[in-house]
Structure formats: C-alpha cells, structure tokens
Amino acid sequence: MTSSTSLSYEVYSHTITLMDNLKRQCTCSKCNGKFVNIKTFRAHSKKIHNTHAEISDTHREQPEIVRESKELLKKTLILNQSLHEGTNRTVKDAIAEHLFIFSSNNGMSKTALSQYLYHEKCVLPQPNNLPSTYCEAVTIIQPYLMPIEKFKCCTNDCKIFPISSTILACPDCNESLVFSNNRNKKTFQYMPIVPRIVRWYGTRNLAKILYANKLNTTGRLSSYTDGNIFRQQMTDGVFKDQQQQNCVPLALFADGVNPNKNQTVQKSIWPLIITWITLPQEMRYILGPMMLAGIVPGYGRKEPKSLDPYINVLVDELLSNIECNLYDAYTDAPVNVKIALLQYLCDIPAFSKLLHCSGQAAIRACFFCKDTGVHSSSVNKVLHISNREFLPTDSPFRKDKTLFAKKTEEVAPKPQAYSREEEMEIRKEYDKKKNNNQKCKLQKETGFKGIHPLHRLPYFDRVHQMQPDGMHTLADVISNILDLITGKSDGPKVRQCEKDYNRFKETWPKRPSLSTTECERPSKQAKKSSVDTAVPEPTPKAPPLPAAPWLLTKQDVKLADNRAKSVKYPKGFDYTPADHFTRAWTLRTMHGKQQFVTKNIAAWCIRGLLAKPQEETLFNLFEVIKRLTQPSYTTEQLQGLIEDTSTAVVLLERDFPLTLQNITTHLLHHIPEGYEDYGPLYDRWLYPLERANSWVTRQILQHGHEESTVMQTYRIYDWSSHNILSGEIINYSRQTSLCRLAEKVNSIHHQDISTASTKRFILQSEDLSILKDNYNNIYDQNYELFDIDPVVTYLKFSQRQDAELKRQIFFSTTEHQTTASRSHDYCVSVSHRTNRRFGTISKIFKHNHLDKATMWVKLEMFPIPEQSGLFLVTDDRKIDTHIFSFDKISNPVVFASEDNKIWFLNV
Incomplete structure (x- = not known):
C-alpha cells in the first residue's frame, strides 16, 4: 500500500472502531446525555437514579441527527476508498457507473446487476472494495438518496x-x-x-x-x-x-x-x-x-x-x-x-382529470373558449363547426351561404374564454348541487366539474397557466387526415353526415335496389323443406361508395406508398421511409408524424392525386403546421400566423368532410393565440x-x-x-x-470522435485553385498557388451547432454514409453565384492557413434545380464539383428520387 492509502485506511479503521464502541453505548437523559455502557446501564440507572428504565427507550433518546451524521461519515469513508491498490478510481466511481447503467437501461434486473458486480469483483486485483451485490451497493449510497x-x-x-x-x-x-x-x-x-x-x-x-x-x-x-x-x-x-x-x-x-x-x-x-x-x-x-x-x-x-x-x-x-x-x-x-x-x-384527457373539466367528446370540450359543439347522429360524435367565428369580421368566408355546414352568413364574434371569477362561481355551484343528475347537467352546459386541489395555490390561474397540447393536437389532425384520404375512416356514415348538412351531393351513399327475386315470398312448403338444410344466406354487400374529391384510389395509395419509401432523410428524424398510407402505424411516434408533414414529405407523396381544391387546401394546412412548429417568432409574425391558421381550418371545413371537425381540429385556432404569452410550441413540445x-x-x-x-x-x-x-x-x-x-x-473536453481525423492527403490542382480563390475573397489578398499548403486532413463526418434548433447537426461524406448508416446526411444546399445549388458531400477536410484551421467541404453538384410547386427538382446526375466553407452549407436536406429526377423537399 502507498502511504496515502494506508493513512486513509487507518482513519477508516479508527472511525469504524469508534462506531462500534458507540453501538455498545447508549445515552442517559437524566445525566445530560452522558454515554453509559450498555452492559452496566441497568446498574447505573438503579444506583444513580433508582429507576429501572429500558435500554431501548433511552437508546432512542440519542438525537437522530447524531446517528445520521455518524452513519453518513461511515458511508463517506467507504465511498472515498480506492477501488483497489494502485488505482485512482474510487468505490464511488465504480458504484455510480454501475448504478447509472442499471437505472438507465431498459428494465435491467437487480439479479443481473448483482451477477455483473460479482464477476467484476472476481476479475479486479485482490483484495478490492467493490460491492459484490446490488443490495450492498445501494446500502452504501443510501444516505445520499433523496427521501421518499x-x-x-x-x-x-x-x-x-x-x-x-x-x-x-x-x-x-x-x-x-x-x-x-x-x-x-x-x-x-x-x-x-x-x-x-x-x-x-x-x-x-x-x-x-x-x-x-x-x-x-x-x-x-x-x-x-x-x-x-x-x-x-x-x-x-x-x-x-x-x-x-x-x-x-x-x-x-x-x-x-x-x-x-x-x-x-x-x-x-x-x-x-x-x-x-x-x-x-x-x-x-x-x-x-x-x-x-x-x-x-x-x-x-x-x-x-x-x-x-x-x-x-x-x-x-x-x-x-x-x-x-x-x-x-x-x-x-x-x-x-x-x-x-x-x-x-x-x-385533453389529462387536463380533464387534473383540472376537473369535460372530456374531449363533450359538447363543451374546449377549455379555452365558450365554443359549443353540435352532436351528429350520423357519425356519433361532436362536431365543432364554428370555425368562421375566428376569422376577421370582413373575411369573405363569413358571407358564404352554400359551402359550409351552417348555410347562413356568419356574424357571431370570436368565442371568448371564461374569466377566473366566472369559472370559480360555476365550480362552486357544481359542488353545491344535491345529486349527480344536477351536476351532470351543469357540467354539460359549462364544461366544468368542481373545485380541484390546485385552487389552493394562491397564484393559480387556469386560463393563464394551461395551453393547448400542440404535439397531440397536430399528431391527431395529421392522423385523421391521412386516414380519411386513404379511405380508412371514410364510409357511409361520413357520407350520410354530409347529406345531413346538404354538402357534396355527388358523394352521398346510394340505397341498394332490391331485385324482384329478392322481393318474392317463399311458399310454406319451401320453408318446411328448408328447415333442416337451411344455410344462412350471406348479407348482401352494400354498394360501393361514390368517388369523392378527397379520396385516393387504390392505385393512388400504392403510388403514394412507393414515393414514401424512396425518401432519404438525415439524422435526428423519427420518420422512417415505409408504406405509410397503407400501414399508418409505421409513423410510430407523434414527432415522426410532425416531421412527415413539416418537411414536405406528405405533400410530395400525394401531389397530383387529389382534386385540385382539396390538394390546395391540404397543402395550405401542411404549410400552416410547418409554421406553427418553428423554433422562434417575432411579434410581428404572430398576427399573420393566427389569421392564416384560422383560414386553413375554415378551408378544411369547406373542402373536406365534417368528420374532421373534432376538438383537436378546433384547438388549432388556439395554439398560435398563446405564443405571445407562453412562447412557441417548439419550447413546450411534449x-x-x-x-x-x-x-x-x-x-x-x-x-x-x-x-x-x-x-x-x-x-x-x-x-x-x-x-x-x-x-x-x-x-x-x-x-x-x-x-x-x-x-x-462542466466544461469537459473529450476528443470529439465526430471530427476525428482519418488521413492526410494532398489536394489536387483544381481543388487547390478553388481554395486559393476562396482565400483571396476572405482575406482580400492575391495569393498564388504556392502560398496555399496543399496538405489537408480529411474527415469522415463532422457536427455543427444549430443556434435556432439548439442541437448538434450531423454531416457525413457519401463514402462513409453508404456503409455506416441508413440515414443520409450528405445532401446539402448552398448559394453559388446567383443560384441555389444542391450537392452531395464528397470530402470534409481541415486546412491550415495563416495558422488558422478552417473546415471545408467538397460538393459534387447537381444541375441547377427548377421550381415544381412546393419543391425543387433536378436531374439525377452530377455535373461538377466545388469547394465551400463548412459554415456556408445548409443543414442536410430531405430528398427523394423518382423517374431519374431528384426532388428536394424541405427547402
């Protein structure tokens, strides 16, 4: 042992000895806390105080904080021990690493951890201080755990x-x-x-x-x-x-x-x-x-x-x-x-349970305004068809009397929220009702159920402390739309609802016509002879639904699936290419659904497959969702975003079935209204x-x-x-x-493997010439080729911090990406001369010039793209190469290939 280790061991041994001596003593409260040996305590009590006190009672009179301090000192000395002779690693380092793996792993059992600890204890140099079981490790750190x-x-x-x-x-x-x-x-x-x-x-x-x-x-x-x-x-x-x-x-x-x-x-x-x-x-x-x-x-x-x-x-x-x-x-x-x-x-369900509000299927389901829904018996759900009330009073959509559910001009003002005083009166009245029927009636009228515990907080204000849940709202809206256009949620009930409101007459379901043979009654003799041999006749199939402008045909769905499979996406995506329109569950997460829409993937997949008004309305809604999920806004942008969101929902009511007009669609009106008060949705994404x-x-x-x-x-x-x-x-x-x-x-600088060097190369003459021109522009000098060091360090991949998204963005070369990952982090855009160009990253390298290291990328460039609707498209071929500063290229873009064309989606 080293001298320092011996010293710590001596201190530890002496402390343990003191602890053991204290265990054999207890305090006498009548002697001002004097410690008396347990063996002679009864004799002491009888001789000095003429009592027969129990040891256990007096032992508990020892202050709790004293016992806890002694226990903490003992455990601290154990944790600060070296794991074994000749190492700087302490027992605490080992226990912390093992317990972090145990607690952050997916359901790792205590038995598995015990077996791993025992195995490592046997492998480490002997003797060592590593605990051999889970229970031993937890017992050592017990004083440091938060109370429960x-x-x-x-x-x-x-x-x-x-x-x-x-x-x-x-x-x-x-x-x-x-x-x-x-x-x-x-x-x-x-x-x-x-x-x-x-x-x-x-x-x-x-x-x-x-x-x-x-x-x-x-x-x-x-x-x-x-x-x-x-x-x-x-x-x-x-x-x-x-x-x-x-x-x-x-x-x-x-x-x-x-x-x-x-x-x-x-x-x-x-x-x-x-x-x-x-x-x-x-x-x-x-x-x-x-x-x-x-x-x-x-x-x-x-x-x-x-x-x-x-x-x-x-x-x-x-x-x-x-x-x-x-x-x-x-x-x-x-x-x-x-x-x-x-x-x-x-x-919504959690708000209902936590804050005593009505559920999402209620007539008064909105927590943020006094909007009242309408129950439709055809689809057996509550419809929220007051969308035009959120538009400016001079909007032309308010005057339409034919295309909306309400066949009248909309003159009602925007619905307002209950004030804090009004809500408290309703809740108190609810608690005073004598029976459940009266309470249920009041709840249906107002949407509130009674006083809840959070009202005890003196600063509680529901209206100013709760906001619409944007993540679930947008995910549900996206799912409902995809289910409708692929026919999963379309059916006779949906068409009957449109018939009830006298909309989309060409899509109404047709009644099956009965043939003459089906109308004839069988004779009594035929009935008797068929009693024993009767086979139930299959129920006649309902006639197919008429075509609808919002519905994709089977061939359209197959084409949309093929397009979805061809999409190439960078790291950081929960979206994975699959046949999303046939198998909706392949969009596994709500975050993935949002990316599917906001990165223009959904719009690219269904382009040209819907009727023109429905496609324009849907693309407009997708664009609004994209704007709603931006990381930041200026105050001047908010008013336009609020109006555009309400307009997008109004157009959705006009051009699509009313079954989409549920509470989640209604909440789209309220999401941007809270940005000035609560910050953007990006900051409270769930x-x-x-x-x-x-x-x-x-x-x-x-x-x-x-x-x-x-x-x-x-x-x-x-x-x-x-x-x-x-x-x-x-x-x-x-x-x-x-x-x-x-x-x-903690400002710990480990070697970043993402920018670890791979090899050193000499630049080719044409690349060296481009680099020389770049340095001439940067430093406003006239460098010659011999002034530029031709030796560079090539990297496989690198990262860059995005200030707006507040996360690291990953970049990779095509050579590394094709063998290392299924994500595609090599396609970027850059401003080149007067055009916006796209290319794939061929090389990432560091170059030293004037004692300053600069990151550069070499791009293999596609032809100049052309605008096609929301997207940029070009031929799937490379025409030249160019070198750009690493800071000048965009984040990796989502792209797709179809018919020898490259489509750039999230530009």
Whole structure:
C-alpha cells in the first residue's frame, strides 16, 4: 500500500472502531446525555437514579441527527476508498457507473446487476472494495438518496394516508385499505421536489446555470421566459421583487400510460413529472433535471378514478415552500428562493382529470373558449363547426351561404374564454348541487366539474397557466387526415353526415335496389323443406361508395406508398421511409408524424392525386403546421400566423368532410393565440416528456405494484444523474444525452470522435485553385498557388451547432454514409453565384492557413434545380464539383428520387 492509502485506511479503521464502541453505548437523559455502557446501564440507572428504565427507550433518546451524521461519515469513508491498490478510481466511481447503467437501461434486473458486480469483483486485483451485490451497493449510497414519502391509498382514490397510519378503512367509502394479511392494497410513493432544488443550489457547477440571462433581448419569442406570462410574474406576480436566479418556476406534466407490454391487459398509471422552466431548453427536458415526483397507481385493470388525493401531496409541499432559505454554492451565501407551479403540460384527457373539466367528446370540450359543439347522429360524435367565428369580421368566408355546414352568413364574434371569477362561481355551484343528475347537467352546459386541489395555490390561474397540447393536437389532425384520404375512416356514415348538412351531393351513399327475386315470398312448403338444410344466406354487400374529391384510389395509395419509401432523410428524424398510407402505424411516434408533414414529405407523396381544391387546401394546412412548429417568432409574425391558421381550418371545413371537425381540429385556432404569452410550441413540445413516461414503463419488472419498484429505481437514477451533471463522476463510459450535457456543463473536453481525423492527403490542382480563390475573397489578398499548403486532413463526418434548433447537426461524406448508416446526411444546399445549388458531400477536410484551421467541404453538384410547386427538382446526375466553407452549407436536406429526377423537399 502507498502511504496515502494506508493513512486513509487507518482513519477508516479508527472511525469504524469508534462506531462500534458507540453501538455498545447508549445515552442517559437524566445525566445530560452522558454515554453509559450498555452492559452496566441497568446498574447505573438503579444506583444513580433508582429507576429501572429500558435500554431501548433511552437508546432512542440519542438525537437522530447524531446517528445520521455518524452513519453518513461511515458511508463517506467507504465511498472515498480506492477501488483497489494502485488505482485512482474510487468505490464511488465504480458504484455510480454501475448504478447509472442499471437505472438507465431498459428494465435491467437487480439479479443481473448483482451477477455483473460479482464477476467484476472476481476479475479486479485482490483484495478490492467493490460491492459484490446490488443490495450492498445501494446500502452504501443510501444516505445520499433523496427521501421518499409513502402513503397507503383507498382503492377508489377517495383519500390517502401516511403508511404509518393505523386507519384500515377509507372513511368516505368504507373500502378496506389492506388485504387479509395486512398488506396494503394500494400504495403511493412521493419524492419531494424541494430537497432536489436545495441540492441543485448547493452544487456549484449546477447553481452557476441559474445565473445565465433568461430574458431574450433580441425581440424574438423562443422560450416560455420570453412570453408575457413569465414577464408579468416577474414584475407583478408571484416572483415580484425577486432576482431571476432565485425564482424556481415549475411545470407539471401528467399522463396515463399502460405499464403492461401486453396491450390487451389494460391498466393505467399516471407519472407526475415536474420540469424546471428556467433551465436551458436542452437541459430542461432530460430525465434528471426533469423530476419524477411520483406515480399515481391504478388498481387491477382500472385507472385512478381521481388524481386529487395525490395532487394534494404536491400542493402541500408547494404551499409550505413558497419561500425558503437555501444555500447558494455559486455565491457561497444563503439566498431566499421562491418556488411556484406556473405551467401545466397535459393532453385533453389529462387536463380533464387534473383540472376537473369535460372530456374531449363533450359538447363543451374546449377549455379555452365558450365554443359549443353540435352532436351528429350520423357519425356519433361532436362536431365543432364554428370555425368562421375566428376569422376577421370582413373575411369573405363569413358571407358564404352554400359551402359550409351552417348555410347562413356568419356574424357571431370570436368565442371568448371564461374569466377566473366566472369559472370559480360555476365550480362552486357544481359542488353545491344535491345529486349527480344536477351536476351532470351543469357540467354539460359549462364544461366544468368542481373545485380541484390546485385552487389552493394562491397564484393559480387556469386560463393563464394551461395551453393547448400542440404535439397531440397536430399528431391527431395529421392522423385523421391521412386516414380519411386513404379511405380508412371514410364510409357511409361520413357520407350520410354530409347529406345531413346538404354538402357534396355527388358523394352521398346510394340505397341498394332490391331485385324482384329478392322481393318474392317463399311458399310454406319451401320453408318446411328448408328447415333442416337451411344455410344462412350471406348479407348482401352494400354498394360501393361514390368517388369523392378527397379520396385516393387504390392505385393512388400504392403510388403514394412507393414515393414514401424512396425518401432519404438525415439524422435526428423519427420518420422512417415505409408504406405509410397503407400501414399508418409505421409513423410510430407523434414527432415522426410532425416531421412527415413539416418537411414536405406528405405533400410530395400525394401531389397530383387529389382534386385540385382539396390538394390546395391540404397543402395550405401542411404549410400552416410547418409554421406553427418553428423554433422562434417575432411579434410581428404572430398576427399573420393566427389569421392564416384560422383560414386553413375554415378551408378544411369547406373542402373536406365534417368528420374532421373534432376538438383537436378546433384547438388549432388556439395554439398560435398563446405564443405571445407562453412562447412557441417548439419550447413546450411534449415528446421528451412522453419519453420519460416510456422510461417508467421500461423499468417495470414486478407487476402488481409497478409504481413502487419504479420509484426505487428512480431514486438510484436521480443520484446517478446528479453525480454526472455535477461533475463528481466524469469517467463514465456511456455517451447518453445526459452525459453529453454534463460535458458541456462542466466544461469537459473529450476528443470529439465526430471530427476525428482519418488521413492526410494532398489536394489536387483544381481543388487547390478553388481554395486559393476562396482565400483571396476572405482575406482580400492575391495569393498564388504556392502560398496555399496543399496538405489537408480529411474527415469522415463532422457536427455543427444549430443556434435556432439548439442541437448538434450531423454531416457525413457519401463514402462513409453508404456503409455506416441508413440515414443520409450528405445532401446539402448552398448559394453559388446567383443560384441555389444542391450537392452531395464528397470530402470534409481541415486546412491550415495563416495558422488558422478552417473546415471545408467538397460538393459534387447537381444541375441547377427548377421550381415544381412546393419543391425543387433536378436531374439525377452530377455535373461538377466545388469547394465551400463548412459554415456556408445548409443543414442536410430531405430528398427523394423518382423517374431519374431528384426532388428536394424541405427547402
């Protein structure tokens, strides 16, 4: 052993000896906390105090904080030990890496981790201090894990009680809380939010992030902190007179998920996820900074009937910590911090359950205005056909009396939302109703159900703290349209609905005409003879539906599928080429559906296949969806976007069946209206939160009490992710998004394999000449060929940070891409002379000139493209090569090939 190792071992041994001695002693409260040996304690009590006190009672009088401090010291010494002789790697490094792999992997079992630890312990030099099982590793880090509060719950979700409570039955419904063996029927584990906020402020590398300027001064809306709501909270709201770095605005996400891989076994659990709004966008939506507060359990095959008891736990914590004093490691001083829940990120069913509103099938389903739907008996759904009310009063569409569902001129003003006072009166009135029939009637009229726990927050304001869920809304609109045009959701009921509203007469279903033979009655003798041998006649098929201008034929669908399969896309896409029009499930994610439309892929696939008015209307809607999902906006752009969105929905009502006019289509009117207040949709896209829900379902190994096992795994993940982000653990082998973020936070510069050099080459004379001309333009000099170093370093691929998208963009050469990946990151555009040209990346290289390294790309150029509708198209051949600065080329483009032509889609 080295001297330092021996010293730490001696300190550790001495500490353990003291611990063991303390275990053999207990305190006597009557002697001012004097420690007395356990063996002589009874004699001491009888001799000094003339009592017969029990050892266990006096032993518990030892202060809890003293025992915890001793335990923490013991575990700290163990964690700081060297893993084995001759290494700088500590026990903490090894445990943290193993537990991070365990908690971030997809359902890795504890047994598997134990076997891996035991195997590594045997392989490492002996002796070593690596724990050999999962239980040993978790026991060592136990003092560092965040606390968890446990509750037992009524199976009807009436109330919840602390796990130590002696209550055995729910006082509201008299349902037993325990089984016959006294095991709790339903439990809820809650991990408090405030201790994690305290830990964040107490970690210097993380606390410094809070001091970054969060208010955008460029005049563009790119985040929630740029919107009017956050600014109002800072100037005259809950954060009034508070420095920005000492404000903790939070957002709540709740959604039901099925924990079972077998979809036929229905059950719903509800993770409650908290995001810290003022953290950088790239950090806010990664699990770790994104905090799991608890998982509301279902019971059997049922989902929770109410979220109120579980939300009450969160509200209680927020109310008791609206203001709290914390230690700020960045300033090395105590600070007063304000914590507030200011945003709710949910889909329509979750909003209904969380905020006591009507569901999406209700007449009053909109949470953002007083719009009233109309029930259609033909399609058995509520239609929202008041789209023209959102248009300006001088719009010509308001005067149309023939093409819209309402065959009258539209003069009604735009629907307004309930005020806060009006809503509170309705909710109070609902709670005062004597029976369920009266409550149900009021709910149908107003859309509200009653008071919910979040009203206890003094700053709660539903109208200004909830926004339409753009991700699910746009995904549902896209799915509904694709299902309609391919005929999946088209049918007699849809056509009958159009007949009810006297629209699209040529598409109405025709009644089958009965032939004379079908009308003749069989004789009695024929009936008797056929009793035993009768074979049920097949039901006559309904006549085929007439052709419709919104419907693709079978040949059209096949052509659209072939086009979808030919699309080439770069990295970062959830979209994968497949026959999307025949198999809708191939667009697996909601993010993929959005990319399918916003990158002009859907428009390219169905171009020329629909009737002209329907195609123009659909392409116009796709363009609006593309604009709705932009990363940032100026204030001047918003009014035009709001009007264009409402116009696109109005045209959809005019040119397509009314079955599309459901609540999700209606919500398109409200999405851009909130950008000035809440920031763009790009900043509150729910896809990362859905991925966190996916992590929850993948960690379930024990069915029955799924939520309890996941919360224990999450405690470990929370500790592991904190170690990585804080920089305490830097020797991690996995390159996850969390690890890459930690490198940026802690300014760790590892070798970037994406720009690792491959070989050194000498430029050809024509390339050297182009490079010379480029340097002449850059430096305004007249260089000669001999002034330019011909030796360059070629790269296989590289990355570039996109400031607007806030992520790394990947580029690759065609040579590497054809063998390494199915994505295509080599086709880019560039401004060349007076034209916009496209080309594929032949070479990426670094060149040194005047002691400065510059990145260049060599492109094999396509012919100059021509405009064809929304797209640019050119011949599928290369005509020349050229060298451009790496900063001048665009991000990789989506392209497709058809009939020896190259189509560039997302230009």
